[in-house]
Structure formats: C-alpha cells, structure tokens
Amino acid sequence: MRVAFFTDTFTPQVNGVAKTLQRFVNYLDDQDVEYIVFAPGGDHQTLNMEQIKGFKSVPFYLYPECRLSLPNLSTIRKQLESFQPDLIHIATPFNIGFAGLYYGKKLGIPMVGSYHTNFDRYLEYYDLNILSKWVWKYMRWFHAPFRQTFVPSEETKRDLIQRGFRNISIWSRGVDCQLFHPNYDHRVVREMYHIDEPYILTYVGRLAPEKDLDVFLKIADSLPPSLKEQVHWLVAGDGPMDSELKAAAPKNMTFTGYVEGEHLARIYATSTLMVFPSRTETFGNVVLESMAAGTPVIGARAGGVQGIITQDETGKLCTPGHVDEFIEAITDLLCREKVVKEMGVRARLYAKGCSWTSIFEDLLLQYEMAIDDTIMSYA
Incomplete structure (x- = not known):
C-alpha cells in the first residue's frame, strides 16, 4: 500500500x-x-x-x-x-x-x-x-x-x-498510557510552580476564544470564598488569548505556557481535577490524556468530549456555558476525596482501552x- x-x-x-x-x-x-x-x-x-x-x-x-x-x-x-x-x-x-x-x-x-x-x-x-x-x-x-x-x-x-x-x-x-499515568512524584510540579494549596484545578489546551475560556475565568472567579483559598489553578497552553487571560486571571492562577511530554504528564497527574469548558471539540485529546493520568475531568456536555466522559463515573458533564453547573460539580467533588480517587481509577482504566x-x-x-x-x- x-x-x-x-x-x-x-x-x-x-x-x-x-x-x-x-x-x-x-x-x-x-x-x-x-x-x-x-x-x-x-x-x-x-x-x-x-x-x-x-x-x-x-x-x-x-x-x-x-x-x-x-x-x-x-x-x-x-x-x-x-x-x-x-x-x-x-x-x-x-x-x-x-x-x-x-x-x-x-x-x-x-x-x-x-x-x-x-x-x-x-x-x-x-x-x-x-x-x-x-x-x-x-x-x-x-x-x-x-x-x-x-x-x-x-x-x-x-x-x-x-x-x-x-x-x-x-x-x-488514542493515548500513550506509558507517558500519561498517575504515578509521578507530585512534589515536582508543586515545587516548580510554588503551589501550597491542597487542590490543583487544571486547564490544558489552546488559549483561544473557541475554547470558552471566558467561561473558565468566570468559574475560577465564582468559586465559594472558602474553597477559593484551597484551590490553585494551572493553565497549560498558549494562544492568542494569552495576554488577555493573564491580565484578568486571579492571583491563584499560574500559566505554564506550552508544555508537552513528561512535563505535561506530570501536570495532569498532580492535578486534582481537570476543568475543560470547551464546547467545540470534535474529540478532546486532552480529556483522554488527563484520564490516562488518573485525573477526572469536568467538561462541557458537547461535541466529542461527552463521548469520552461517563457522568459520575470518570468525571462530570455540565451544560455548556453554565458556570453554576461547573461550580457545583467542582464543589461536590472537592468535598468527596474518596469519590475523586475512585473516578480517577475508572478514568485510567477507560484510557488504557484506547x-x-x-x-x-x-x-x-x-x-x-x-x-x-x-x-x-x-x-
């Protein structure tokens, strides 16, 4: 051929x-x-x-x-x-x-x-x-x-x-489950980005309007005050909205720039949850990578993402653009550490089949x- x-x-x-x-x-x-x-x-x-x-x-x-x-x-x-x-x-x-x-x-x-x-x-x-x-x-x-x-x-x-x-x-x-896995030393990412908060919530992807990053910023800004103090946001990616997002970002949000390979895999594995509000994905490669690293994803119920995440099994799906639903999902999971770990195990098992x-x-x-x-x- x-x-x-x-x-x-x-x-x-x-x-x-x-x-x-x-x-x-x-x-x-x-x-x-x-x-x-x-x-x-x-x-x-x-x-x-x-x-x-x-x-x-x-x-x-x-x-x-x-x-x-x-x-x-x-x-x-x-x-x-x-x-x-x-x-x-x-x-x-x-x-x-x-x-x-x-x-x-x-x-x-x-x-x-x-x-x-x-x-x-x-x-x-x-x-x-x-x-x-x-x-x-x-x-x-x-x-x-x-x-x-x-x-x-x-x-x-x-x-x-x-x-x-x-x-x-x-x-x-598919996904490379030998690269993306949950067994990295979490101290490396925490020390690299000076993160002391107990929870790390991560976005990975292009920094562009079609990724609904206006929704992402509203989610970060609207978390309950008691939870905000316990959360650090990591944004991994680059794109035309980089400067705009940095200017509007809260103090507890770190921008890593474009990362790949083991560095990216460590970020996934160290994160408590990945938050991905984009409604325009035909698939959602980063969602599968996060799941391979044992990190559940809270994503938009739209496009290819909804075919990867199983509701309340490997993550949560929210109505696109509905900030309140994302906040409710985040708040619910951060209050149930055991559930998050179980979701991560199921997410990893799903990814291993891809x-x-x-x-x-x-x-x-x-x-x-x-x-x-x-x-x-x-x-």
Whole structure:
C-alpha cells in the first residue's frame, strides 16, 4: 500500500491534527507502509525528509500558529506520478488539501478524507457567523468525492450525517498510557510552580476564544470564598488569548505556557481535577490524556468530549456555558476525596482501552476497503 497525505497542518505545528498525523506516519514507518506527506514547510528533522514535501506558507490570520501554504501544483503532480499512490488521504480542506482533491480527481486516485475541526462553530467566536452557510456548502462539496470521511467521535458523525454528508466512518483517538499515568512524584510540579494549596484545578489546551475560556475565568472567579483559598489553578497552553487571560486571571492562577511530554504528564497527574469548558471539540485529546493520568475531568456536555466522559463515573458533564453547573460539580467533588480517587481509577482504566495501535490498525483496514471499492467498481 502506498498512501499520499495532503494536510495544511503538520509538525512542528502544535495542534491535535498535526500530532495525530505525525503519530500515524511514525506507525506507518514501523509497519513498512510507504507514504508521502504534502504539508506546510517546517522542521521535519524528526521524520524521513524524503517523505515530507513542504511548501512555503504564511500565518493564517485567525490562527497565527497554523499556516496557509502556497503549493506548487506542477511539483505535486510530478511527485504523485513518481510515487504512484494507491490512496490519497486529505486531512484538511485548505490549499494543500484542495490540491490533493484536484489531483485525486484528475489522476483517478481513490481518496479518503478526515474531518477534525468544527470550523463553523469557531465562526461565532470571531463574529463571522454569516459565513456558516457557505462553510457547510463548501465542506459538503469538498468531502463528496471521498470513499470515506473519517471523524473522531460518534457525536461528530451524527452531526455530519444530519448536514448531508455521506460515507462517514469513525477514526477515534488514542493515548500513550506509558507517558500519561498517575504515578509521578507530585512534589515536582508543586515545587516548580510554588503551589501550597491542597487542590490543583487544571486547564490544558489552546488559549483561544473557541475554547470558552471566558467561561473558565468566570468559574475560577465564582468559586465559594472558602474553597477559593484551597484551590490553585494551572493553565497549560498558549494562544492568542494569552495576554488577555493573564491580565484578568486571579492571583491563584499560574500559566505554564506550552508544555508537552513528561512535563505535561506530570501536570495532569498532580492535578486534582481537570476543568475543560470547551464546547467545540470534535474529540478532546486532552480529556483522554488527563484520564490516562488518573485525573477526572469536568467538561462541557458537547461535541466529542461527552463521548469520552461517563457522568459520575470518570468525571462530570455540565451544560455548556453554565458556570453554576461547573461550580457545583467542582464543589461536590472537592468535598468527596474518596469519590475523586475512585473516578480517577475508572478514568485510567477507560484510557488504557484506547490503544493507538488498535486504532491505526483499524484505519489501515478501512484504507484497504476504500482501495478495494475502487477495484470492484472497475471489475
């Protein structure tokens, strides 16, 4: 099997799509599956340079961390014709993804796609709701030629089917339970950030409006006075709201900046609870990471997050935007230390069942089915 990927985000960019794709191509290396990646230019030294075809790019104004590329179409054609892929996987609907769609059609190469981001839901956070109708029209057109469109959660699958998409399949997400586990020394994080309070409540993710961080700040500010003194907030991440959040944050809130690897795993494991109010997630990778570290999550009952958290078993789900519900959930759990520990054990057990290997094996089987469908159509 030879697979050509077209994506407008890839390492060293920091987001769930880029990380998942990098992990997947690392898996393909281990399985000796041939691939080529068309992506924005960047430092791809951790990967096989011959397999990564980078193009000049500029920052996307809504997301400076993400980039819009300027692909050379003639170069792409030559490289595709030389590589002769059995399948094209298009991960994003922007410039590079569009180039993949164009040549997939032109050269008769079977295509699959993936849907990672609720772009239309992001629009309301940037006062661009007027574009929602056109975004969905474009997305339906873009995904129509694909043998399969892969989505990370059942909630996202239902949403796309209701909006007229066809051939939707689940490509879930996994977690590295050897990295994310509860057995780190909690003193390391406490000493690093000078935390003396008994409870650590943590947010991990991009610092951007679509993560409902205005709700997060209201939650932190509205805890009962007696509880505020016992809580320290940790915010791990970076993004366009960084300065705004720091200016409005209470004194008992520490911003770590972007962290990853063992440092991030230690933060999860040391936290009492993770609080994640975002309603725009198609999956919620950070929720699964927290659970793998044995830390229950209080999240919004929306998007893919509600498919990960089991109410009152591995965490709590609250109505999106309802600050009072989040405060009630936090207050309830902090008063029941034994319940929090039991939730953490169940959360860890759930995460241990989310193996990246089994998820990637299933995706390769779906690739084969897409290729076989093409062969059958010519039989």
